[in-house]
Amino acid sequence: MKIRQFRYSADNLGYLVFSKDTGVAIDAGAVADMTGFAQEHHITIAYVTNTHLHHDHISGNAQLLEKTGAAFLDCRDFSDKQKIQLGREALTVLTTPGHTHDSVCFAADDFLVTGDTLFNGTVGNCFSGDLEAFYHSLKKLTAFAEDTKIFAGHDYVTESLEIAEAIDPDNPDIRQYREKYDPALVVSTIKNELLVNPFLRFNAPAIIKKLEQRNFSCHTEKQRFLSLMEAF
Numbered sequence: 708m709k710i711r712q713f714r715y716s717a718d719n720l721g722y723l724v725f726s727k728d729t730g731v732a733i734d735a736g737a738v739a740d741m742t743g744f745a746q747e748h749h750i751t752i753a754y755v756t757n758t759h760l761h762h763d764h765i766s767g768n769a770q771l772l773e774k775t776g777a778a779f780l781d782c783r784d785f786s787d788k789q790k791i792q793l794g795r796e797a798l799t800v801l802t803t804p805g806h807t808h809d810s811v812c813f814a815a816d817d818f819l820v821t822g823d824t825l826f827n828g829t830v831g832n833c834f835s836g837d838l839e840a841f842y843h844s845l846k847k848l849t850a851f852a853e854d855t856k857i858f859a860g861h862d863y864v865t866e867s868l869e870i871a872e873a874i875d876p877d878n879p880d881i882r883q884y885r886e887k888y889d890p891a892l893v894v895s896t897i898k899n900e901l902l903v904n905p906f907l908r909f910n911a912p913a914i915i916k917k918l919e920q921r922n923f924s925c926h927t928e929k930q931r932f933l934s935l936m937e938a939f
């Protein structure tokens with residue numbers, strides 16, 4: 708399974724995931740770039756779908772559906788572990804509520820498309836209000852192999868690393884992460900995120916200390932995640 712990233716608007720990132728000549732467009736805001744790439748590489752866009760229904764993620768749906776005749780897969784209708792068949796390979800849907808109730812991620816062998824659930828360097832806002840669901844969704848993602856690539860819904864890397872540095876100033880991995888950042892291809896791995904993303908570092912002694920100093924609940928991992936989301 709292959710993936711191509713397309714930047715659009717200020718910082719949105721959309722994707723074409725494809726196996727040989729069959730693809731699915733995910734958050735297809737960059738309609739012209741995506742159809743151009745598909746044409747050039749003889750890929751049929753068979754499906755159009757989204758990581759969630761926020762307006763900036765669905766802005767290209769109608770135009771792309773009209774241009775390609777692809778089938779629309781409404782992310783609200785997905786069930787966990789549902790497969791999207793692309794030729795001989797399948798992409799797996801993961802239901803990941805938290806950012807919104809309808810948020811989903813997509814898993815291939817060596818990458819995840821994470822929408823506004825998990826960014827490179829931070830996590831999404833919890834607009835659903837269900838922080839507990841958000842915690843379980845993030846645990847679902849971080850359970851993937853550590854070299855699994857993370858393709859997110861926005862490029863928030865620069866500002867995320869500033870926040871990470873403010874929370875975790877002695878973390879030497881933040882500098883390395885920043886040096887690897889390339890706006891032409893925004894990607895990290897589960898391993899990178901566990902080293903740098905403060906909202907996933909609820910078991911890091913420096914983070915626990917910081918929460919304790921501010922009198923936040925720290926007894927369990929879940930409490931520490933909830934405290935991190937509340938504190939920062």
Ligand SMILES: [Fe+2]
Pocket residue numbers: 759761806823
């Ligand atoms: Fe969103």
